Amino acid sequence: MANLIVTGCAGFIGSTLVDRLLADGHQVTGVDNFSTGQRRFLEGALAHQNFKLVEIDLLDLDALKLAFAGGEAVFHLSANADVRFGTEHPRKDLEQNTIATYNVLEAMRKNGIKKIAFSSTxxxxxxxxxxxxxxxxxxxxxTSLYGASKAAGEGLIAAYCEGFGFQSWIFRFVSILGERYTHGHVFDFYQKLKADPSRLPVLGNGRQRKSYLYVQDCIDAILLAMEKATDKVNIFNLGVDGYCEVNDSIGWICEELGVKPQLEYSGGDRGWIGDNPFIFLETKKIQSLGWKPKFGIRDGVIKTVEYLRENEWVFEARD
Amino acid sequence: MANLIVTGCAGFIGSTLVDRLLADGHQVTGVDNFSTGQRRFLEGALAHQNFKLVEIDLLDLDALKLAFAGGEAVFHLSANADVRFGTEHPRKDLEQNTIATYNVLEAMRKNGIKKIAFSSTxxxxxxxxxxxxxxxxxxxxxTSLYGASKAAGEGLIAAYCEGFGFQSWIFRFVSILGERYTHGHVFDFYQKLKADPSRLPVLGNGRQRKSYLYVQDCIDAILLAMEKATDKVNIFNLGVDGYCEVNDSIGWICEELGVKPQLEYSGGDRGWIGDNPFIFLETKKIQSLGWKPKFGIRDGVIKTVEYLRENEWVFEARD
Structure with a gap:
């Protein structure tokens, strides 16, 4: 049993990881400011004797140093995970992804914690x-403020590994799908189709090629890598061995919802400024450790739609 | 004649660039907080009618937005240029290299300035x-907080190019030598030999291979690249086509000073945590634009020693 810290513990991936770590018998300190995290995601954890919630903002370094006392490793999952609206508030990525990561590293240093897992992209x-x-x-x-801010976080972490003897596991995710999913294209499409099932506005031409990973597969990979990868800085792409078109995903969502909307494309090969028309990560490195995803992209999309259908409260919670 | 802004205008490279831009007939607004910059480096500039000095800190975004009014392009040279002592004050690199660069970009955006040259490393x-x-x-x-903070600055700049239609020229320098040089190994060795010419403590084993470039060659390359390279993000290594060992450099310095110290090596293949034992950048890309350095590493070292000998005030100024 280890004493583990999870930042962004009330988020989609963070809360799922918390539940897994508790199930595995660990003590978990969760840190969240509930700016986008959901208290309901922590219902199970909060009922668990091994879970402690610390409600603070990562930008408050003094509070963070106190929160990290006694920890043995940090899963730093807190982030502004919004890729699309970066140019509307450039400071947000800098603060929430870069400066917050610096604060996490300093709070670790203060408390003698030397192991960090980081959700990059x-x-x-x-x-x-x-x-x-x-x-x-x-x-x-x-090409995006989000990517730049996460790359900066990676760089800080690696420099702390060299400078202060830290060890890190940095995970470059494709988009993650599954239960507690609260933003992204499935969320947006579901919300639009619910408002009007007869038509669906689509950013770009729908031919953008993207890759996705189911959240439990993602967590399996994180835990396996931390167990087996022993370098000072361990960097892994996490994704399935393939991709789909936005149009494929729309097809699966519509099929699952039983709707046949008119698709209205905004046109062009990009959905927004900084959108990457082709995301497909090589995952040989993580697979060489013995991991492979149990679910494909279509499974992930369908599980997400099922989750949203049973938890429509998340749309109001995120509004 | 353009209206150009130089941050770090009182620094080694910044002040040399200011003099060149004024000589080329431009209007120059120089920004510096004189934390490491030297007022004496601006003596010529301050006497020039086309130069305006704005004495502010780049962390003061409001002041920076005012200072950038009317500018057409920014040479962002201000930095914490200290690689070696990063682990003693990790926040310094974050603030002075990453957050300061963010502020420069925001001040540009506020003033509709879209061209930026950046001294990376x-x-x-x-x-x-x-x-x-x-x-x-x-x-x-x-591997260093300095490198990480500069890489983060590069990432921010590139993201602003994609997100806000900026155009950038990013220069990854080797160490720069020449007149107004105020930190680095020649500075340190000179200072130590002056205090005691009989012995010289050397960090590492002296076999570290490093590359250097003379400051006027560096400025030639920057101005040529900005004239000829037309991509959205233009990245160039700047250095000579070779390297020397620390021992070679020590030999040239001692020869120039006429001293024969006992060399006392601290040992190991690195001078300090995060020291890179072999720095040698490929410079085909900048050379393809028609640039090549007029001076070699030995020339640069000797010019630097000559400068320091004639300007020993810089040692007191930096103490």
């Missing part, structure tokens, strides 16, 4: 020249 | 797997 590759994109592909040029 | 390559290291070598793992 395939967006750090910008528009990758090599697809499927390996972890050590060409030095990328950032 | 070969340290963003960490311990590069490929040497000589090209601009698009493998996605590096950061």
């Amino acid at each position: 395939g967006s750090v590759y910008g528009e990758a020249e090599v697809v499927p994109t390996p972890e050590d592909g060409p030095f990328p040029i950032q | 070969g340290s963003v390559y960490g311990e590069a797997e490929v040497v000589p290291t090209p601009e698009d070598g493998p996605f590096p793992i950061q």
Whole structure:
């Protein structure tokens, strides 16, 4: 039993990880400011004797240093996970992804904690020249504030590993799907179709190729990597071994919902500024540790639609 | 004649660039907080009618927005340029290199300025797997807070190019030498030899391989690249086509000073935590624009020693 800290513990992936860590017998301290996290995601955890919730903002370094007391490792999942609206508030990515990560590292240093797992993103590759994109592909040029802020977080973590003897596991995710999913294209499409099942506005031409991973597969990979990968800085792409078009995903969502909307494309090969028309990560490295996803993209989309249908409260909670 | 802004205008490279831009007939607004910049470096500029000095800190975003009014392009040279002592004050690199760069970008956006030149560093390559290291070598793992903070600055700049239609020229420097040089190994060795010419403590084993560039060659390259390179994000390594050992450099310094100290090595292949034992950047890309350095590493070292000998005030100014 270890004493583990999870930032963003009330988020989609964070709360799912908390439940898993508790089920595995660990003590968990969860940190969240509930800016986008949902208290309902922690209902199970809060009833568990091994869970402690600390409700603070990661930008409050003094509070963070206190919160981390006694921890043995940190899962730093808190983030502004919004890729699309970065240009509307550029400071948000800087603060919530870069400065917050710096604060997490400083709070770790203060408390002698040296192990950190970090939820990075395939967006750090910008528009990758090599697809499927390996972890050590060409030095990328950032194309989004989100990707840039996460790449900056990665860089800080790696520098702390070299400078302060930390060890890190950095995970570059594709988009994650599944229970407690609260933002992204399935969320947006579901919400629009519920309001008007006869038509569906689609950003771009629908031909954007994207990759997705089911949340429990994601957590399996994180825990396996932390158990088996022993480098100072361990970087892993996490995703399924394939991709789909936005149009495929729309088809699965509509089929599941039993609707046949008129698709209204905004046009162009990108959904928004900084949108990457082709995301597909090479996952040989994590697979070499013995991991492979149990669910495919279509499974993930359908599980997400099923979850949203049974939990429509999340739409109001996020409004 | 353009209206150009130079941050870090009182620094080694910044003040040299200011003099060049004024000589080329431009209007120059220089920004500096004189934390490490030297007022004496601006003596010529301050006497020039086309130069305006704004004495503010880049962390003061409101002041920066005012200072940038009317500018057409920004040369963002202000930085914490200290690689070696990063772990003693990790917040310094974050603030002075990453957050300051964010502020520069925001001040540009406020004033409709869309062109930025940025002094990055070969340290963003960490311990590069490929040497000589090209601009698009493998996605590096950061090994210093300095490199990480500069890589973060690069990422922010590139994201602003994509998100806000900026255009950038990012220069990854080797160490720069020449007149107004105020920190780094020649500075340190000179200072130590002056105090005691009989012995010289050397960090590491002296076999570290490093590359250097003379400051006027550096400025030639920056101005040529901005004239000729037309991509949205233009990234160039700047350095000479070779490297020397620390021992070579010590030999040239001692020869120039006429001293024969006992060399006392601290040992190991690195001078300090995060020191990169082999820095050598591939410079084919900038050379393809027609640039090549007029001076070699030895020339740069000797010019620097000559400068320091004639300007020993800089040692007191930096103490």
